[in-house]
Amino acid sequence: MSRSGADLALLLLGGFRTLVDDATAELARRGFDDVRPVHDFAMRAIAAGADNASELGRRMSVSKQAAAKTIAVLAERGYVAREPDPADARRKLLQVTSLGEEVMRQGEAIFDELRDRWLQQIGPDALADLEAHLTALVGPRPVRLDAPGWVAHDDGGGPA
Amino acid sequence: MSRSGADLALLLLGGFRTLVDDATAELARRGFDDVRPVHDFAMRAIAAGADNASELGRRMSVSKQAAAKTIAVLAERGYVAREPDPADARRKLLQVTSLGEEVMRQGEAIFDELRDRWLQQIGPDALADLEAHLTALVGPRPVRLDAPGWVAHDDGGGPA
DNA sequence: ATTGTTAGACAACAAGGTTGTCTAACACAG
DNA sequence: CTGTGTTAGACAACCTTGTTGTCTAACAAT
Numbered sequence: 001m002s003r004s005g006a007d008l009a010l011l012l013l014g015g016f017r018t019l020v021d022d023a024t025a026e027l028a029r030r031g032f033d034d035v036r037p038v039h040d041f042a043m044r045a046i047a048a049g050a051d052n053a054s055e056l057g058r059r060m061s062v063s064k065q066a067a068a069k070t071i072a073v074l075a076e077r078g079y080v081a082r083e084p085d086p087a088d089a090r091r092k093l094l095q096v097t098s099l100g101e102e103v104m105r106q107g108e109a110i111f112d113e114l115r116d117r118w119l120q121q122i123g124p125d126a127l128a129d130l131e132a133h134l135t136a137l138v139g140p141r142p143v144r145l146d147a148p149g150w151v152a153h154d155d156g157g158g159p160a
Numbered sequence: 161m162s163r164s165g166a167d168l169a170l171l172l173l174g175g176f177r178t179l180v181d182d183a184t185a186e187l188a189r190r191g192f193d194d195v196r197p198v199h200d201f202a203m204r205a206i207a208a209g210a211d212n213a214s215e216l217g218r219r220m221s222v223s224k225q226a227a228a229k230t231i232a233v234l235a236e237r238g239y240v241a242r243e244p245d246p247a248d249a250r251r252k253l254l255q256v257t258s259l260g261e262e263v264m265r266q267g268e269a270i271f272d273e274l275r276d277r278w279l280q281q282i283g284p285d286a287l288a289d290l291e292a293h294l295t296a297l298v299g300p301r302p303v304r305l306d307a308p309g310w311v312a313h314d315d316g317g318g319p320a
Numbered sequence: 321a322t323t324g325t326t327a328g329a330c331a332a333c334a335a336g337g338t339t340g341t342c343t344a345a346c347a348c349a350g
Numbered sequence: 351c352t353g354t355g356t357t358a359g360a361c362a363a364c365c366t367t368g369t370t371g372t373c374t375a376a377c378a379a380t
Contacts, residue, residue, distance in 0.1 A: 005268075006271040052358075052359090089358095111168070130289075
């Protein structure tokens with residue numbers, strides 16, 4: 001019964017990965033095989049007002065160089081456009097293209113469907129509790145999606 | 161305030177990262193500043209019987225080359241030792257050193273303390289529920305800790 | 321003995337991150 | 351207007367964790 005703290009961590013990671021892997025697979029099935037959740041996340045930040053690389057970096061708690069790399073990929077694949085900012089010649093204005101918006105729409109729908117499936121499995125009350133408790137525990141920390149070298153151990157059951 | 165599926169994913173990631181970041185920081189504070197949770201995880205697998213690179217790769221659902229790289233790091237830092245296997249000249253026997261065992265011990269203690277803190281915050285019942293539900297939702301999938309970009313690489317590379 | 325499988329090493333490369341350095345452009349004194 | 355500081359973005363070197371591909375040595379089994 002009594003689980004270890006490491007199990008808990010693994011469980012959370014497992015939940016996250018289950019969701020994300022399924023979503024990515026489904027997104028690929030729908031024709032977008034070159035987008036990852038990070039990209040979606042970045043597009044959302046751009047759409048929400050982070051319209052230049054430095055700002056995007058700040059919002060994602062990542063260096064501006066890292067942000068620039070992500071943007072380069074996104075631009076290359078046609079999900080965001082870059083134009084010179086008329087108001088500041090240093091800046092390049094970012095804009096999510098209609099293709100990018102389509103990805104965000106589909107991504108959202110897929111994640112919602114996935115959540116719905118969970119809802120069916122454990123019931124609305126349990127899911128609401130889970131979310132509420134997690135929210136309380138995580139607190140108001142900025143969302144970072146990076147992190148080289150994370151996880152912990154398994155213990156007890158042993159990796160199957 | 162019905163949340164979106166994406167929020168749920170972010171919440172799970174947030175929970176995981178909270179735990180892991182705190183644990184890594186605490187481990188560093190205790191003198192182990194060159195170990196990451198992945199390393200801990202690998203050591204545990206080794207201790208649990210994955211005593212050669214190929215087997216370790218299999219258990220961690222990762223290529224044997226990736227496993228070999230991790231082992232190289234672990235060996236370099238003195239957490240595992242490699243000796244030739246007398247029974248099979250191809251193999252190199254892996255063994256967690258006493259230093260490695262110390263890390264595992266500390267890591268376990270830290271994670272348990274962290275879980276305890278959560279327990280204090282939301283109560284034993286809520287935590288038990290959270291774990292039970294997550295377990296049900298994640299199902300029996302193998303633990304993978306990889307994922308650059310959080311998801312499938314369409315194409316890993318290799319010599320052209 | 322030939323044939324097939326496995327372990328491990330080496331190499332090239334992907335994707336995401338980090339610093340550091342540099343230039344162009346802005347902002348704001350004085 | 352000019353000097354000084356800050357900011358945006360680009361470029362480059364490098365880290366980490368992963369991926370394939372290729373190769374040799376060693377084992378296994380016909």
